[in-house]
């Protein structure tokens with residue numbers, strides 16, 4: 001791996017209070033970077049920031065934000081913009097799955113809000129900070145589950161039917177489609193910023209499934225005990241760090257990276273019409289003009 005990340009680098013990593021994000025934060029801070037970690041739990045976040053600042057060569061600060069609402073996303077963007085003068089890596093890793101259909105204060109289905117709209121709006125709000133870096137990278141933790149995702153633009157609130165896995169899969173499909181669309185748009189305006197996403201592998205030991213239904217939790221528990229099923233948090237974090245720092249991704253953009261490296265995502269994620277519509281609908285929901293970056 002290159003020295004893309006060093007003591008002068010600034011990284012923003014969401015979903016850093018647990019699982020893949022917490023391990024990635026350690027790996028990135030170990031390269032001496034300034035790492036801004038984001039999570040909901042101030043106690044856990046501040047403890048982790050303190051621990052990493054003491055035990056690594058990096059400098060780690062915790063910023064609290066519940067990414068479920070657009071106000072909170074905008075407040076986080078404003079706080080980060082006040083605190084840092086550039087961003088070299090923007091890693092959208094926060095994600096959830098929720099057993100019951102939940103509508104946020106903005107009137108959006110919760111999984112879609114946290115997993116897709118928050119990265120969409122944060123990326124928009126951080127464009128200036130990313131442009132202050134010589135070469136910046138946007139990294140999104142997607143999932144192989146995106147291939148079973150279906151996105152019905154007429155039923156974004158999932159009023160007809162709700163299943164936690166379907167809601168999660170469509171949010172991950174949105175992650176992949178957003179990454180590809182962002183990469184294409186960046187190429188036309190500013191090729192100093194790349195955008196890539198990845199599948200970290202099935203990692204039963206993270207907190208992702210803690211709120212899942214009992215049968216799902218039982219399945220995940222069994223999977224975590226069975227040899228050969230799934231992978232480790234370390235391996236998932238290694239992939240995030242590879243996309244954030246590896247020479248291979250310095251100029252390569254619009255990739256979906258899975259176990260075998262860059263891989264074709266589900267065909268719908270690459271469809272220009274689908275990507276464009278998702279972009280415009282997302283802009284409309286968060287109240288910004290769609291003609292960015």
Ligand SMILES: NC(=O)c1ccc[n+]([C@@H]2O[C@H](COP(=O)([O-])OP(=O)(O)OC[C@H]3O[C@@H](n4cnc5c(N)ncnc54)[C@H](OP(=O)(O)O)[C@@H]3O)[C@@H](O)[C@H]2O)c1
Nearest residue numbers: 015017018019020040066067094095143202203206207208
């Ligand atoms: N584990 C897997 O098998 C797997 C497979 C494919 C993709 N992924 C993806 O990997 C990413 C990391 O997940 P993980 O497996 O490491 O699970 P995790 O341990 O539950 O970590 C998720 C992180 O996201 C944060 N988060 C959740 N909702 C949030 C919200 N409303 N506002 C702010 N932060 C929020 C969590 O914060 P709190 O600590 O406050 O909850 C936590 O830091 C997710 O995007 C997930 O979709 C995971």
